[in-house]
Amino acid sequence: xxxxxxxxxxxxxxxxxxxxxxxxxxxxxxxxxxxxxxxxxxxxxxxxxxxxxxxxxxxxxxxxxxxxxxxxxxxxxxxxxxxxxxxxxxxxxxxxxxxxxxxxxxxxxxxxxxxxxxxxxxxxxxxxxxxxxxxxxxxxxxxxxxxxxxxxxxxxxxxxxxxxxxxxxxxxxxxxxxxxxxxxxxxxxxxxxxxxxxxxxxxxxxxxx
Numbered sequence: 001x002x003x004x005x006x007x008x009x010x011x012x013x014x015x016x017x018x019x020x021x022x023x024x025x026x027x028x029x030x031x032x033x034x035x036x037x038x039x040x041x042x043x044x045x046x047x048x049x050x051x052x053x054x055x056x057x058x059x060x061x062x063x064x065x066x067x068x069x070x071x072x073x074x075x076x077x078x079x080x081x082x083x084x085x086x087x088x089x090x091x092x093x094x095x096x097x098x099x100x101x102x103x104x105x106x107x108x109x110x111x112x113x114x115x116x117x118x119x120x121x122x123x124x125x126x127x128x129x130x131x132x133x134x135x136x137x138x139x140x141x142x143x144x145x146x147x148x149x150x151x152x153x154x155x156x157x158x159x160x161x162x163x164x165x166x167x168x169x170x171x172x173x174x175x176x177x178x179x180x181x182x183x184x185x186x187x188x189x190x191x192x193x194x195x196x197x198x199x200x201x202x203x204x205x206x207x208x209x
Contacts, residue, residue: 003032004108018081025087027058060091089126096139138179145172
């Protein structure tokens, strides 16, 4: 089982700097989602005037289901600057893959609990590390997309875009780099992970001593 915990309101406030669509996932009962707390927070966020739509659906980790459920909202999603996802890390990765040209941010961190872990039809996985890096890596998890779970960038052992540990696996950090390059967000890779986690990837980063 997984448990999702909302990121701090201060952190979420720094991310919502533009027209935003919020997506909630209430589908998988193997994930403990703070529905009441999320609803209260989103009510506060709506007062800023930046929230265009709040979408609550289930099983967004299923790409076919996600595509169907978002169809009627695509005009607003396309007009938005940001899509903020309140779900476990698998849901965030699925949305980021589907909306590949959109800034997709996670509103939650995911932690492990003993028990059944749920089923997803995708190869995406959530490392349940409790400190989600998806907001800084284009929605691609460095913990699970990299065989070595590196969080400070590529190891240098990959060749032709393939992992040195698993020749059939794409290098996770090359995928992250290409995604951020396409979105003109490579500046998020210029600072160490211990600094990245404290600042908004779309704002000026803090000074590093």
